Every structure is written in C-alpha cells, then in structure tokens.
Amino acid sequence: MTEFDQLFKALNITEKSLQEKILKVGIVQTVPKNSFIIEQERYIKWLALVITGKVRVWQENEDRQILLYYVNPVHTCVLSLSATFRDCKSLVNAKTEEETIIVKIPVRYVTEWSFEYKSWNNFTTNSFIFSYEDLLHSYKNLAFSKIDKRLLDYLQSESKTNQTSFINLSHNQLAKEIGTTREVISKILKQFELSGIVNLKFKEIELL
C-alpha cells in the first residue's frame, strides 16, 4: 500500500478524480527526526499530511514553550490547514519527533477541493472542529488547573496513548510541554513520588 493509498483510506477519499489530482500534485517526503516542518513567522506553502511518524506543534516565547498538540497519522496540522485558506505567516512551530513520512499538497488546491469534493470537505471541516475543541480543552485546563494537575493529566494521557506506564521524558522536556520550568517539574514529580503516584528513574517516570 502506497502512502497515497493510506491517505485515501484514512480520509475516506473515494472520488476517483480527486485521487488522481492528489497523485498528480501531492509529494511524498520522508522527513528525518527533529526537522522543522513549520517555523513561527514563516509563510506556509504546503499542506502537510502525516502518513507515519509524529509531529510536535508548539508555541514559544523568549524563554518558554507550550505544547499545542501532536500530529499523528493520518492527520494534518490544523494550522497549516487554516493558513492555506489565507496567505499568512505561521503562528506556531512544528517539528518531527521521529522520522516522519508526509504528503505535501500545494496550498492552492486545498480550498478548491474543499468545495468540489465531499470527502475533502469532510476532512477539512473535521480537522477544524476537532482541533478547535481540543484547543478549547487545553485553554480551560490552562485557565483553571494548577500545574500539578496539568502535569498528572499529561503523564496519564501519554501513558494511555503509548500503552505503557513508563514515560521516557526528561523534566526539561516535560516543562516545555506544560509551559513551565524544569525546577517546578522536578519539585512536583518528587511530591508525586512521595505520595506513591509515580516511580522516578533517570529519564523515566513510571505511573503507578
């Protein structure tokens, strides 16, 4: 199964003529680990769809970062999507966390197809909806939850998505997900350990 077939299947693209167009203008690209897909303040020329791998999308300040979301197979970064509808600079950064295969579509087709093909329309609409709700959820968390709660939520959701109770991230990496500093994470993790919620090892956190 080619990358395109995977794409068609995942997005439910059954229209033959759309498939042909995608085959014609889409570009399959293998992006090595830790490469930037988008950088804050730069223009977006392609819509990138992740076929395999994982892309981290975040925002940053001078000295802090905060995670927005991960793009997993087979999804797209909603912000490139949004950017494709109007020529503008990216508000975020996106970087591969593993070797990642993407399909790139030039932005001009994205809008066109969304009115022409039902499946493409569904894809774009759903991307917006789910991303919006996801961001809304993060916003609420940020507004109302203390850091310890947010950290625990993060660990639990990591554990769940990776099907393992071991989380292999440094305190520094966690700080950049949550939007705080390393020391704060270390302190809270230590409290968690004393409360019997986790086991701490070097670069490894076990959820109990």
Add this chain to the structure above:
Amino acid sequence: MTEFDQLFKALNITEKSLQEKILKVGIVQTVPKNSFIIEQERYIKWLALVITGKVRVWQENEDRQILLYYVNPVHTCVLSLSATFRDCKSLVNAKTEEETIIVKIPVRYVTEWSFEYKSWNNFTTNSFIFSYEDLLHSYKNLAFSKIDKRLLDYLQSESKTNQTSFINLSHNQLAKEIGTTREVISKILKQFELSGIVNLKFKEIELL
C-alpha cells in the same frame, strides 16, 4: 432592510436558492438582555447568527470564569457552528449582553449547505479559521503573560472596539473576563493608577 437582508449582505450570500432556503427555515428572534443562548452541557439544536446586539461566550469552573470571545454582528458563535456538525453538548456558555436579534437556523441545514453553496462554505470555513486563530492568541497570552499584562491588553482592546477611553465595567466583571478574582484586579488597577496609566472612578476606568 430586513434581518435576512442584512445577513445575506454580511455573509455575501448571493445565490437566490440559498436565500430562499434561509428565508424558509430561518427564524428571527429578539432575545432580551442577559438571556442564555447556550448553556454548558446542553445540546445545541440551532445555529444562531447575531444580527444586532452582542453575545458573550465564556467557560466556567466552580468558582471562576474566563472569557472566550464576544459574538458581534454579523457573526456566529463558532462553537454552535462546530456543534452543528456533530451532535454534541455545548462546552461553553453564551449570554446576551444587550438586547440581541438573532437568526436561528436548524442545525441539519448547516452542513448540507456548506457543500452546496460557495458563500455558505466560505462563511463556515472563515468562522472556523478566525475563531481558531483568535483562541490560539488567547491561549498564548494565558500561557505566557502575567495578569497585569492581560488586563491592560483587555482594557486597551475594549477601548479600541468601543471607540472610547472609558471602560464601564466593575472590577468583578473584569475578573470574570480575565479569569481571576476581584481583589487581584483591584490591586493591579490601583498600581496602574499610581503609574499614571489609568484614572479610576466608580464603575469607570479611563485609559490615559
């Protein structure tokens, strides 16, 4: 000019057949000040479009609130929009701040039309895009800015949208916009006054 005409004009709806459909299924409703349009955890049956007036959309916890956005003429609440695409409970509250005239469209048509009519498609897509970017902006602010900065930003943007340097809100109301408590707002405003940034009167803040 009827409410519908205003709607057609604002959303650039030129297709005659869509206009007819909207006239047929749309309902014009005058909602008094301080009425709920949507409540958290309740199902959404209509897409509401604000023709005149103002609707506040927020999230709340047990004891706190935080503003999401205002819906002004002629826009819609993106969250009702998102909800119309999939049957689900509302994640937010929406309440009129003034007497407000809305046009209600039953949810089932919203999706249908978005594929059938270019103008409607643009409307829904643009709503998603702008709302997403707006929320993203708020998220970044919340993550990286202290309360004083956020308060000042809020005051300045209020002043700008209302074309006046006087903001007639109580400290309590401000606290609910920013997501903090009244005392914190009072303290910061007092600092602002000492720094010569504002003048404080009863229920009135003048930006200098």
Add this chain to the structure above:
DNA sequence: TCTTACCTGTATCAAAAGGTACAGGTTTAA
C-alpha cells in the same frame, strides 16, 4: 427614607510558581 445589593480599597496571610545556585549523576562521543 431605608434596605439591600453591589462596588471599591486595603491589610494580612497563605499558597503557587518562578529564579538562582550548586552538588553530583549519566551519557555520549571525541
């Protein structure tokens, strides 16, 4: 007029989060 509800200012204390500093562990690659 009086009551009631809401508004503002402020002092004090407590908790949450961040900054600085340092000691020592682990990994990697030269």
Add this chain to the structure above:
DNA sequence: TTAAACCTGTACCTTTTGATACAGGTAAGA
C-alpha cells in the same frame, strides 16, 4: 578516559496570585 552536555535533586528566596476579612461608598427600588 575524559570532556562536554545534559540530567536530577534540593535549598533558599522572590514574585505572583489567591483567600480572608473588614470598612465604607454607591445605586436602585420598596
């Protein structure tokens, strides 16, 4: 094997934010 880069733990202090409490002002309606 050694240096460099990164990791963890922790102590101490500061700033930010929140909670509690109280005094007194303002507005609106009975």
